[in-house]
Ligand SMILES: Nc1ncnc2c1ncn2[C@@H]1O[C@H](COP(=O)(O)OP(=O)(O)OP(=O)(O)O)[C@@H](O)[C@H]1O
């Protein structure tokens with residue numbers, strides 16, 4: 001369970017998160033929608049401790065992420081994240097990309113790491129690309145590789161930050177299908193997305209962010225069908 | 241007007257001697273590169289340390305190495321340090337001077353390479369649970385090497401050519417030194433220096449080609 005309690009965060013004078021409260025249960029899929037600069041990405045990077053917070057708490061399975069003495073490297077094994085920018089390690093083949101952290105962070109043997117990597121890459125449909133360098137793959141393939149790379153650490157939670165928004169429209173589908181598959185398998189996920197159809201389709205709950213505040217959260221039917229907040233209505237009208 | 245007759249025989253007879261000199265040249269270049277590399281890593285760490293004193297020291301080194309003639313740097317190692325009671329042999333002075341120069345250029349090269357690797361790479365590594373050291377060693381460093389490798393091999397060529405400045409501090413064992421002595425004894429200036437130039441050229445070209453081949457093997461992506 002991820003418990004986010006009254007989290008505040010500023011970059012200099014700019015308050016980006018103004019007291020966020022959100023609890024994500026095991027197995028739940030929560031998508032976050034909202035305008036540019038509303039703090040969606042920042043929240044994700046705070047959840048896995050890549051960014052510090054100013055006040056409030058984020059607790060994952062009882063571990064306070066931002067408490068002194070929390071072993072963030074250990075925590076991050078449990079919370080995978082995939083970013084908007086494709087972050088393939090260009091000097092490694094697809095297989096090596098996925099094997100690297102299981103070997104060096106989890107300390108698995110080469111054989112074991114390879115076995116896991118092949119399994120995850122096959123799972124996201126890249127079983128034929130093991131020996132290829134990332135530069136030779138499409139953006140959609142690179143994103144699926146990034147997903148496999150995160151999954152190879154056997155995370156219990158996955159965070160996705162607009163993983164399709166840097167992709168050609170043609171390639172968006174294959175990545176969203178991968179996310180859908182994970183959701184159906186019961187992965188606990190927080191997805192920031194601009195793909196409203198996807199949000200409607202896979203989410204248990206949809207949260208709408210506006211200027212650092214979670215203005216509204218609810219079931220997809222409610223958020224898309226009968227949004228309560230004026231800003232949500234405006235936002236949805238603008239993306240339709 | 242033009243009444244100089246070439247005497248290549250004499251020069252060719254001295255070829256073994258000159259090749260011995262070339263070995264010394266190569267040795268100085270290699271050792272000065274090794275020292276330069278070690279110093280450059282230190283300078284890079286100094287510049288990254290955030291400590292102002294260390295940072296200024298490193299910046300001063302880089303600035304001087306890159307913006308003053310290599311000849312002066314070798315002079316300083318020989319005569320300059322001599323004024324402080326530190327008397328280096330011509331060999332050592334040449335080595336120190338070139339190593340100083342190498343370190344400056346390599347440190348700048350490293351800085352550029354470091355900048356060329358986006359922060360998102362480190363972040364991707366960290367988010368997989370790597371420590372910052374692991375992320376640097378496993379993700380950033382291998383990519384940096386690729387960016388830095390060919391410029392560093394150029395510096396190696398420079399180091400080889402700079403060794404010839406050793407004659408100005410009395411170095412007589414390297415290719416330029418040997419050539420200069422042969423010239424002083426025989427006055428067959430053109431022949432000896434032409435031959436020396438060919439040897440320098442061959443070595444420099446060989447280093448460049450070897451570096452390219454190595455880069456091609458190492459950096460397949
Ligand atoms: N490292 C940083 N330093 C300074 N300001 C930052 C930093 N990261 C984000 N910001 C600012 O914080 C605000 C929120 O950014 P964030 O990336 O969380 O928004 P977002 O909701 O993800 O937007 P988008 O939909 O454009 O991705 C923005 O105004 C952004 O400029």
Ligand SMILES: [Mg+2]
Nearest residue numbers: 040041042162
């Ligand atoms: Mg964002």
